Amino acid sequence: MVHVSATPVLALRGVSKRFGAVQALTDVELEVHAGEVVALVGDNGAGKSTLVKTIAGVHPIDDGVIEWDGRAVQINKPHDAQNLGIATVYQDLALCDNIDVVGNLYLGRELRKFGILDEVEMERRSRELLSTLSIRIPSVRIPIASLSGGQRQTVAIARSMLGEPKLVILDEPTAALGVEQTAQVLDLVERLRERGHAVILISHNMADVKAVADKVAVLRLGRNNGVFDVKTTSQEEIISAITGATENAVTRRAARNAEAQK
Amino acid sequence: MTTDKTSTAVVNPEAAKGADTVVDPRLLVREQGLGGYITEFKRKMRGGDLGSIPVIIGLIIICVVFQSLNSEFLSAKNVSDIAVTMVATGMMAVGIIFVLLLGEIDLSVGSVSGVSGAVVAVLSVTHGMNEWLAILVAVLSGAVIGAIHGFFFARIGAPAFAVTLAGLLFWLGFMLQLLGDTGTINLDSDGVVGNLTTYYFSDVAAAYGLAAVAVVAYFLSAFLDTRRREAAGIPARPLVDIVVRTVALAVFAFGAAFMFNQYRGLPLALVLFLIVLVGTDFVLRRTSYGRKIFALGGSVEASRRAGINVTAIRVSVFSIAGTFAAIGGLFWASKIAAANQGSGAGDLLMNVIAAAVIGGTSLFGGRGRTWNALLGVMVIVSIQYGLALEGIATPINYMITGAVLLITVVIDSITRKTQKTAGRA
Numbered sequence: 202m203v204h205v206s207a208t209p210v211l212a213l214r215g216v217s218k219r220f221g222a223v224q225a226l227t228d229v230e231l232e233v234h235a236g237e238v239v240a241l242v243g244d245n246g247a248g249k250s251t252l253v254k255t256i257a258g259v260h261p262i263d264d265g266v267i268e269w270d271g272r273a274v275q276i277n278k279p280h281d282a283q284n285l286g287i288a289t290v291y292q293d294l295a296l297c298d299n300i301d302v303v304g305n306l307y308l309g310r311e312l313r314k315f316g317i318l319d320e321v322e323m324e325r326r327s328r329e330l331l332s333t334l335s336i337r338i339p340s341v342r343i344p345i346a347s348l349s350g351g352q353r354q355t356v357a358i359a360r361s362m363l364g365e366p367k368l369v370i371l372d373e374p375t376a377a378l379g380v381e382q383t384a385q386v387l388d389l390v391e392r393l394r395e396r397g398h399a400v401i402l403i404s405h406n407m408a409d410v411k412a413v414a415d416k417v418a419v420l421r422l423g424r425n426n427g428v429f430d431v432k433t434t435s436q437e438e439i440i441s442a443i444t445g446a447t448e449n450a451v452t453r454r455a456a457r458n459a460e461a462q463k
Numbered sequence: 464m465t466t467d468k469t470s471t472a473v474v475n476p477e478a479a480k481g482a483d484t485v486v487d488p489r490l491l492v493r494e495q496g497l498g499g500y501i502t503e504f505k506r507k508m509r510g511g512d513l514g515s516i517p518v519i520i521g522l523i524i525i526c527v528v529f530q531s532l533n534s535e536f537l538s539a540k541n542v543s544d545i546a547v548t549m550v551a552t553g554m555m556a557v558g559i560i561f562v563l564l565l566g567e568i569d570l571s572v573g574s575v576s577g578v579s580g581a582v583v584a585v586l587s588v589t590h591g592m593n594e595w596l597a598i599l600v601a602v603l604s605g606a607v608i609g610a611i612h613g614f615f616f617a618r619i620g621a622p623a624f625a626v627t628l629a630g631l632l633f634w635l636g637f638m639l640q641l642l643g644d645t646g647t648i649n650l651d652s653d654g655v656v657g658n659l660t661t662y663y664f665s666d667v668a669a670a671y672g673l674a675a676v677a678v679v680a681y682f683l684s685a686f687l688d689t690r691r692r693e694a695a696g697i698p699a700r701p702l703v704d705i706v707v708r709t710v711a712l713a714v715f716a717f718g719a720a721f722m723f724n725q726y727r728g729l730p731l732a733l734v735l736f737l738i739v740l741v742g743t744d745f746v747l748r749r750t751s752y753g754r755k756i757f758a759l760g761g762s763v764e765a766s767r768r769a770g771i772n773v774t775a776i777r778v779s780v781f782s783i784a785g786t787f788a789a790i791g792g793l794f795w796a797s798k799i800a801a802a803n804q805g806s807g808a809g810d811l812l813m814n815v816i817a818a819a820v821i822g823g824t825s826l827f828g829g830r831g832r833t834w835n836a837l838l839g840v841m842v843i844v845s846i847q848y849g850l851a852l853e854g855i856a857t858p859i860n861y862m863i864t865g866a867v868l869l870i871t872v873v874i875d876s877i878t879r880k881t882q883k884t885a886g887r888a
Contacts, residue, residue: 293764294765295762295764295765295768295769296762296765297757297758297761297762297765297766297829298761298762298829299757299760299761299828299829299830300754300757300758300761300829304754304757304758305765308754308758308765308766308769308771309766309769309770309771310769310770311751311754313751316750317749317750318749318750318751318754321688321691321692321695321697322695324692324695324697325695325696325697328697340698342698
């Protein structure tokens with residue numbers, strides 16, 4: 202059903218990031234392929250947001266390599282990430298409440314004809330985009346203020362799709378949503394995958410992760426703590442990787458014994 | 464879009480409550496055609512999206528009350544005088560609306576208008592400079608003054624309220640300094656500035672011609688827009704709606720033209736004001752610059768992330784406010800045929816802000832049109848003239864204008880609350 206390419210769209214190799222005395226990320230590895238949803242999970246302070254911001258160009262990395270389509274790239278500014286084809290939807294959606302859906306979708310990149318806003322073309326394309334993503338909203342000509350939280354989230358995601366990005370990063374897209382709205386957003390995530398986009402999904406909600414993700418990458422205290430295949434892994438295993446419950450007397454002895462044997 | 468086909472979603476909420484529908488009952492799907500238009504209108508009303516309706520009703524009440532008190536109120540001379548007098552305040556209100564759209568305020572517009580009048584008077588009368596050149600210098604100085612305010616607000620981060628309050632005092636002093644010891648410089652009433660408020664197109668054809676052009680232009684632009692939307696397959700305004708609006712505009716435009724022709728003809732000041740209104744409305748609603756101003760009024764953070772240069776837009780908007788304050792100052796100087804120490808002082812600033820707000824511009828930013836300036840200033844100047852006809856003195860005038868402003872702000876706040884509860888704010 203889902204075609205996964207051989208070369209990852211984005212690969213992080215041994216990425217580290219320090220803020221002063223705080224080592225936020227240590228030797229983090231991550232691979233995302235086209236048509237694949239990778240859930241990034243971890244406890245609070247595990248480094249999820251920092252990792253996403255390094256990819257989005259907000260915080261340049263200190264060590265390691267970021268590979269894009271198999272070749273090493275530098276991402277130092279948000280602009281670099283955008284040029285590569287990385288779109289990020291942050292938790293606070295950054296939409297203008299007083300402007301209608303079309304205006305928000307095209308904010309900062311309005312279509313113009315002879316210097317005048319081409320409202321007709323923008324509205325036509327907005328409708329097209331929203332219907333290919335099967336996004337249902339009352340009208341593209343009502344202010345964002347009239348939309349529900351889930352509808353706003355879908356508009357924000359649709360907005361990120363306008364530049365035809367290869368990789369979409371969604372930061373907690375369902376955090377503040379009700380059951381039905383969460384379902385809408387998860388549907389949308391699946392549609393992004395079907396259209397061949399690579400998706401990184403940050404979430405605290407294991408049910409959401411199990412529902413849409415292909416792989417789960419766990420971060421713990423700024424390090425990788427395992428990448429799991431969603432289908433073959435139980436929720437308990439993932440949660441123990443998040444909380445560090447795998448680390449107990451038995452595992453420590455096993456690790457020591459393994460080292461001693463070398 | 465798929466929602467257009469799911470017309471079941473329009474069923475009223477009561478009916479949908481119990482029903483186990485797949486479609487989200489909260490979806491408001493706009494039906495095609497006139498029926499859909501009317502439901503949409505009703506929904507807007509319930510949601511508190513009143514638009515210009517309260518102020519138009521207010522204007523009608525004002526006309527009825529003053530006309531019943533004194534039949535002179537709707538006479539050709541009085542209407543014509545109101546139309547000329549309102550232009551000075553109205554021009555300044557246009558500038559203030561730009562600032563209000565950002566959710567900010569400019570308290571200096573009164574003083575800046577005084578500076579503009581003084582600059583023209585000193586340059587053209589005292590120093591004998593060409594009047595056109597003097598006007599250009601005055602308007603440019605308004606733009607520069609506004610840009611200075613904008614710089615301190617946008618770049619330094621000082622509150623616009625405080626910056627422009629400082630400006631109010633500073634530019635008042637600057638104007639008094641310019642005028643010097645005599646305090647009053649009389650302007651040639653036949654000069655360019657003098658003609659701004661005294662010239663009338665006495666030919667009957669001028670007023671009717673302008674009315675006809677306005678009506679035809681409105682109809683054509685609305686009709687062509689609808690055609691383009693239909694061609695692109697997106698919802699368009701029904702033809703009936705366009706015709707109704709065009710007829711309403713025609714009645715108003717030709718009625719006004721008839722009034723003006725009964726007196727001295729079409730006033731030049733009004734023509735200039737209408738040109739400014741059409742131009743600024745176009746900039747605000749049809750260019751990406753205007754879109755950016757609305758975006759900043761909605762969410763600064765969202766605008767920044769969309770790549771909008773927040774500082775540049777803010778400085779430019781304050782510069783626009785300064786420019787229109789200066790233009791208003793010219794009309795003011797023309798009206799009193801002089802630049803004196805009282806220019807730009809008194810209740811002018813309050814009237815300018817009141818005109819913008821009464822016309823329907825939100826104090827909270829992001830909502831308003833420059834046409835609001837016309838409606839608001841009509842209310843304020845009508846009250847002034849109506850009271851003057853009754854021989855009622857300034858104190859009462861202040862109290863009534865204050866009360867009208869309060870009512871408007873209350874309507875604005877309630878509208879906002881209703882919109883919030885209806886999920887539209």
